[in-house]
Amino acid sequence: MADLKAGDAIPELKVTPDKYLTNRYAGASGDFNPIHIDPDFAKAVGLPSNILHGLYSMGVVAKAAAQGLAGGDPRALKKLTVQFRGMGLPEQEIAVTGTVKEVDGNRIVVDLEAAQGDNRIIRNAEAELEL
Amino acid sequence: MALKTDAVGKSWPSTTYQVGREKIKEYATVLGIENPVHFDVGAAREAGFRDVVAPPMFAVVYSMHALAPAMFDPDVAMNFATMVHGGQTFEWGEPACSGDEITTTAKCISIEEKLGNGFYVFETVSVNGAGAEVVRGTWTNIVRGV
Numbered sequence: 001m002a003d004l005k006a007g008d009a010i011p012e013l014k015v016t017p018d019k020y021l022t023n024r025y026a027g028a029s030g031d032f033n034p035i036h037i038d039p040d041f042a043k044a045v046g047l048p049s050n051i052l053h054g055l056y057s058m059g060v061v062a063k064a065a066a067q068g069l070a071g072g073d074p075r076a077l078k079k080l081t082v083q084f085r086g087m088g089l090p091e092q093e094i095a096v097t098g099t100v101k102e103v104d105g106n107r108i109v110v111d112l113e114a115a116q117g118d119n120r121i122i123r124n125a126e127a128e129l130e131l
Numbered sequence: 132m133a134l135k136t137d138a139v140g141k142s143w144p145s146t147t148y149q150v151g152r153e154k155i156k157e158y159a160t161v162l163g164i165e166n167p168v169h170f171d172v173g174a175a176r177e178a179g180f181r182d183v184v185a186p187p188m189f190a191v192v193y194s195m196h197a198l199a200p201a202m203f204d205p206d207v208a209m210n211f212a213t214m215v216h217g218g219q220t221f222e223w224g225e226p227a228c229s230g231d232e233i234t235t236t237a238k239c240i241s242i243e244e245k246l247g248n249g250f251y252v253f254e255t256v257s258v259n260g261a262g263a264e265v266v267r268g269t270w271t272n273i274v275r276g277v
Contacts, residue, residue, distance in 0.1 A: 015163060028154075028161045029191055045212075054216045059162045059188040066187070072166040074226060077187045081220040 004069075010098040010110060013064035017052060017090050025056045052088030057122050061112050064096035065127040069108060078107075079128040086119040094121070106131045134249050134277050138206040138239045145236045148193035152183045152229040159186055175228070182229040190221050190266040194255045197235035198270060201253055207239065209251055210274050217250070217273035224264040232260045240269070249277035 022036045031053055034041040042050040062080055063072075070076030088094065098112040108129045114122035152172070159169040167174035168184050175183045185192075202209060227233060235257040243250045255268040 021161070024161045028158045030195055031191075055188070055191045055219065056162075058219055059186075059191075062186070062188045063162055063164055072164065074166070074168065074184050074186050077223060079220070079222045080187070081218070083218045084216050 004100055004103055004108060006100055006102060008100040010064070010068035010100065010112075013060065013067065013096040014093055015060055016093045017056070017088075019090055021090055022050060022052060022056070025053050029053065029055065031055070047087065049089060052090065052121070054082075054084040054088075054122075057084070057088050057094065057114055058082050058125075060094055061096050061114050061122055061125050062127070064098060064114075065110055065112060065129060068098065069110065069129055070131055076129045076131060077127060078130055080125065081127075082112075082122045082125040084121070085123050086116075086121045088114075088116060088119075088121040092116040098127070101126070134242055134244045135206075135208050136242045138201075138204060138208075139242050140239065141201075141204075141206060142236060142238045143197065143201045143204070145234050146196040147232050147234045148196055150185060150189075150193065150227050150229050150231045150233060154192065155183050155185045155189060155229060158189050158192060162186065162188070172229075180226060180228050181231075184229075185227040187221065187223050187266075189227060190223070190257065190268060193227070193233045194235050194257055194266065194268050197237040197255055197257075198253060198268075201237040201239060202272070207242075207251065209249075209272060210277070213275040215273050215275070216270070218269075218271040220269040222267045224266065225259055225261075227259070227265050231265075233257050233265055234259075244277055247276060249274035 102109040112125040240252040
C-alpha cells in the first residue's frame with residue numbers, strides 16, 4: 001500500500017443483496033421500517049418495491065474501503081461520509097468503486113460511489129483511512 | 132409553512148448498549164464481512180483487541196437507540212411521510228468490542244429550510260465505559276416540501 005497515490009482506483013466490490021437481505025439487515029440493525037421489508041407497504045407509499053436500508057448500502061461502502069485498502073482491518077476506517085440518493089433495490093447487483101483522492105503519510109482519503117447499474121445509490125462518499 | 136426549529140440544541144437522555152459477540156457476528160454476516168476478528172475471540176485477541184471487535188458500521192446498532200426518541204420528538208415534528216435519510220457521517224475513535232458498554236447521546240444540531248425542503252441534522256456521540264469516544268455520527272434527514 002506504500003505506493004498508493006492520488007488517482008489510483010481501489011478494487012471494485014460487487015455484491016447482490018438477495019430477496020430477503022433487507023429482513024436479515026433489519027434484524028441485525030434493529031431498523032424494521034416496513035418500507036424496507038414489506039413490498040406491499042412500500043408500493044402503497046409510492047415506492048417501486050421494498051428498498052434497501054441506506055445504512056446497509058453505507059455498510060457495503062465501508063466494507064469496500066476497509067477491504068480494498070486495509071485487508072479488512074476494522075481499525076483502518078476513521079471517517080466515512082455519504083449522501084443517499086437513488087433508492088437501492090434487492091436482487092440487483094451493487095458495485096462500489098473508489099478513487100484515491102489524497103495520500104498523506106499513512107492517512108488516505110478515498111472518493112467512493114455505490115451504484116446498481118445506472119442508479120447511483122450512494123454518491124459523494126468520502127472515506128478517511130489510516131493504514 | 133415556517134419550519135419549527137424549537138428543537139435545535141436539544142439533547143435527549145443517553146442510552147447504554149452492551150456490545151455482544153453474537154450480535155457482532157450477526158451484523159458481520161449480513162454484510163458479508165469475513166475477517167475472523169469479528170467471529171472468533173482468539174483471532175480478535177491475536178490482532179490486539181480485548182474481545183471480538185465490531186465492524187465500524189456496527190455503530191448504527193448502538194447509536195440508533197439514542198437517536199430514535201430524538202427523531203420522534205414532537206418538538207422536532209418531522210413529517211415521516213415525506214422524510215428520507217439524506218446523508219450520514221461517522222467518525223470513529225476506539226474500536227467497539229464485545230463486552231463494551233457504549234453510552235450514546237443524541238443532539239439536534241440544526242433544522243433548516245433549503246429550496247422548500249427541511250434539513251434536520253442530529254449528532255450522536257458514543258463513548259465506552261472508559262470514557263473514550265467510540266464514534267460520532269451526523270445524521271441528515273430531509274423532509275420534502277415543508
